[in-house]
Structure formats: C-alpha cells, structure tokens
Amino acid sequence: MWRPRSARSVVLLAAAALAAPLLGGCGGDSSPSAKARPAVRVALDFTPNAVHAPIFAAARDGADARHDIRLQVVRPGSQPDSLKALLSGRADIAVLDIQDLAIARGKGVPVAGIGALVERPLGALIAQPSVRRPRDLDGQRVGVSGLPSDGPFVKAIVQHDGGDFGSIHQVTIGFAAVSALLGKKVAAVPAFWNVEGIVLKQRGRTFREFRIDDYGAPRFPEVVLVTKTAYLQAHRDRVEAALGAIRDGAKDVRAHPGPAIREIAKESGGAGLALTRAQFAALRPIVDPQLTLHRPILEAWAAWLAKVGQVRQAPDIGADFVFGL
CATH class of the missing domain: 3.40.190.10 (Periplasmic binding protein-like II)
Known part of the structure; x- marks a missing residue:
C-alpha cells in the first residue's frame, strides 16, 4: 500500500475521514525561553495514531527542550501527504512509509531516511x-x-x-x-x-x-523518519536533536503508556481509549526506542522491492539512508 497513512495510513473509524486541517505548533510550551529554541517541524503521514506517540511524547514531556529544540507537530489534511509538506518547506522532518521513500528516491527527490519508528512491516x-x-x-x-x-x-x-x-x-x-x-x-x-x-x-x-x-517480504521497518538532504547538511545538529528527543519520547511511552494512550486518543479525533489501547498493544513488540536503521535488513528490503517490481532498480541504501545520527 504504502500510502501516506504512515503512509498508507489511517482511517480511524468514521471520524477519520474528517482529518484535522494541517496545522503546526502542537506540543511544547510557548514561554519566551521555548521560543528562543529552534523549531523542528515534524509532519505526520496521517491521522495521529500509536506510531506517532513518541513524537507527541517528546513535545509533551519536555524531551525536546532537553535537546535544545522545539518540536512542532504538523498534522495532515484530508489528503495527507507528509512528503509534500517536507518538500514545500512546511516541515523539516516527515513520517513516511518506507515504500514511498523508495518511490520518491527513484524519481530523484532529494530526501533521505534518518530513523525507523517500527521494525516490522505493517x-x-x-x-x-x-x-x-x-x-x-x-x-x-x-x-x-x-x-x-x-x-x-x-x-x-x-x-x-x-x-x-x-x-x-x-x-x-x-x-x-x-x-x-x-x-x-x-x-x-x-x-x-x-x-x-x-x-x-x-x-x-x-x-x-x-x-x-x-508473503515473501523481509521484516523491514515500515514507517521511517525522513528529511531533505539539504536540510540535513545545513542543520545536522537540529536533526540529531530531534531524533534524540523522539528517542526519549519512545522510551517514555514504553515506560508510561497511559498518558500517551490518552493523548493519541484525543488527537485522533475519534479513536477512543479502547481502540487506542489496542493499537498500542499491537505495536509494542515492534517498536525500537533507538529508531535504529539496520543496513543488512534495508539491503534485503531493497532487493525484495526490486524483485516484486515496486521500483525499477533496488534502492541504493548508502544514498537513501543516513546511518549513525
């Protein structure tokens, strides 16, 4: 599928058809000291759901402040496209389905994967x-x-x-x-x-x-974080800080899921606590709080992707992903 849900993302009950308008600035505080920190805008790929919990947690619990940035969540519209938000300058980092990253890179779009939110296909x-x-x-x-x-x-x-x-x-x-x-x-x-x-x-x-x-696919990381290569070159420190904050957010979600479940249920616009709790439980075994990109796994994914015809040639893992951030 591989649509911007997280790409290919997400219809959450009937209310999901009415996704919130695109909007920045969710999370964090608005004090003078907060405004002095550089903002890093993260575009969601679809209606907020459990995959996005580490991002919201990083902004909610001050992990972004500890890393000296201000995380701002950019919500999707009714036709979600986090990649478009990234390329148009409305976001600095985007949540994206890894297949859509491969398609974009195949067309020469100057973006790169910088972290993995999950470690298995969804x-x-x-x-x-x-x-x-x-x-x-x-x-x-x-x-x-x-x-x-x-x-x-x-x-x-x-x-x-x-x-x-x-x-x-x-x-x-x-x-x-x-x-x-x-x-x-x-x-x-x-x-x-x-x-x-x-x-x-x-x-x-x-x-x-x-x-x-x-049905033939390796266990690749379905949902990744991406940024423009030019932004990474100009603001590598901000990208590293954002990843550090999201890692802290992921650890917080694993240790204290209750606040995250309540927040995502509210942000989703209609999922409800029971549904959100079930989604968190389904994801928990495959979330890596370190956001690790594993090169051998990505190379297996690239070969499979070309084999099934998703792309004309296998992605160049060394060019399409940045390791060690």
Missing part, C-alpha cells in the same frame, strides 16, 4: 471472510487509495500466492478502507494491520489478514 491485504487466501482475489474488486505504491503491494502478495494480479479490478476508494470493507464494496484492501485491522476487530467483524512479510 502492511497487509485485509480481505472479506470469503477470501481464504490471496489468490482467491482473482477476478474480484480490490480497493486502493490511488497512490502509486498500492498496486505493486497487492501484486506482490497475490502473485506470491500464485494468483493472477492482472485479473483483479482495482477500485479507487481513497483512504476509506474500513468503510469499504464493512460495506462490502470490495473484496480486499491494502491497509495497516495495526490500525485498520484493529479498528475492524473492535467493530466485532471478522476479516482475513494477509501480512506482506508472510
């Missing part, structure tokens, strides 16, 4: 109960967001199971994955098992999940 084909395995989607309607990464994602899973991707009818549904499945408008959608998958379970409905790392 993408899955979520299907109606009658779809017992991916190849059962032959000849059926599959909902896609309209972003270029969705088609190759569906293709990778279906073809790995021996299905005929060419027979599938792709229907553009935007980011209405949950409602499209509940309304039986499509047989399956590419989505996040930790977000849309949890929403559907909370609604008491049984759907099948075909996770991409069960």
Whole structure:
C-alpha cells in the first residue's frame, strides 16, 4: 500500500475521514525561553495514531527542550501527504512509509531516511471472510487509495500466492478502507494491520489478514523518519536533536503508556481509549526506542522491492539512508 497513512495510513473509524486541517505548533510550551529554541517541524503521514506517540511524547514531556529544540507537530489534511509538506518547506522532518521513500528516491527527490519508528512491516491485504487466501482475489474488486505504491503491494502478495494480479479490478476508494470493507464494496484492501485491522476487530467483524512479510517480504521497518538532504547538511545538529528527543519520547511511552494512550486518543479525533489501547498493544513488540536503521535488513528490503517490481532498480541504501545520527 504504502500510502501516506504512515503512509498508507489511517482511517480511524468514521471520524477519520474528517482529518484535522494541517496545522503546526502542537506540543511544547510557548514561554519566551521555548521560543528562543529552534523549531523542528515534524509532519505526520496521517491521522495521529500509536506510531506517532513518541513524537507527541517528546513535545509533551519536555524531551525536546532537553535537546535544545522545539518540536512542532504538523498534522495532515484530508489528503495527507507528509512528503509534500517536507518538500514545500512546511516541515523539516516527515513520517513516511518506507515504500514511498523508495518511490520518491527513484524519481530523484532529494530526501533521505534518518530513523525507523517500527521494525516490522505493517502492511497487509485485509480481505472479506470469503477470501481464504490471496489468490482467491482473482477476478474480484480490490480497493486502493490511488497512490502509486498500492498496486505493486497487492501484486506482490497475490502473485506470491500464485494468483493472477492482472485479473483483479482495482477500485479507487481513497483512504476509506474500513468503510469499504464493512460495506462490502470490495473484496480486499491494502491497509495497516495495526490500525485498520484493529479498528475492524473492535467493530466485532471478522476479516482475513494477509501480512506482506508472510508473503515473501523481509521484516523491514515500515514507517521511517525522513528529511531533505539539504536540510540535513545545513542543520545536522537540529536533526540529531530531534531524533534524540523522539528517542526519549519512545522510551517514555514504553515506560508510561497511559498518558500517551490518552493523548493519541484525543488527537485522533475519534479513536477512543479502547481502540487506542489496542493499537498500542499491537505495536509494542515492534517498536525500537533507538529508531535504529539496520543496513543488512534495508539491503534485503531493497532487493525484495526490486524483485516484486515496486521500483525499477533496488534502492541504493548508502544514498537513501543516513546511518549513525
């Protein structure tokens, strides 16, 4: 999928269709001393959810101040695009699906991955109960967001199971994955098992999940932090400080999840505490508080990405990611 949800991100109940307007300045304090610190704006890839908790926590608990910066959260609009916010200068760092980073780099966009928020793929084909395995989607309607990464994602899973991707009818549904499945408008959608998958379970409905790392993909970091290469060259100290603050935020979330759960439930615009708590529980085993980028894992991901046709040639890991920040 691989849409800016976290890219390919997130429809959180019916309210998620009404994402908050793009806005900066969430978190932190507004005292004179705070205003003196340089601001680092972090663009979210979609409606606030558990993946973003370390960013909010860093601003809420003063981790950014300890690293001598001011983190500001840039929320998405109804058509989320954190990469566009980054390139237009409305953000300094962006949360992005790693597949969308690969696509952007393949087009020569001057950005680079600088940290990983999770250490496992979050993408899955979520299907109606009658779809017992991916190849059962032959000849059926599959909902896609309209972003270029969705088609190759569906293709990778279906073809790995021996299905005929060419027979599938792709229907553009935007980011209405949950409602499209509940309304039986499509047989399956590419989505996040930790977000849309949890929403559907909370609604008491049984759907099948075909996770991409069960169908040929290595266990790559799905959601990454990226910045423009020019910004990194000019403000490496700010990037390192922002990553340090987000690491502190991640540690705080792991040690004290209660405040983070309440904050994300509020910021999401309708998820509720029970749903948010379930999403946190699903993510906890795969969150790395160090935001580590593992070169061997990324190299395996790059080879797989080229193999399944997501990109024309394997990403250059040394050029597309910055290690050791």
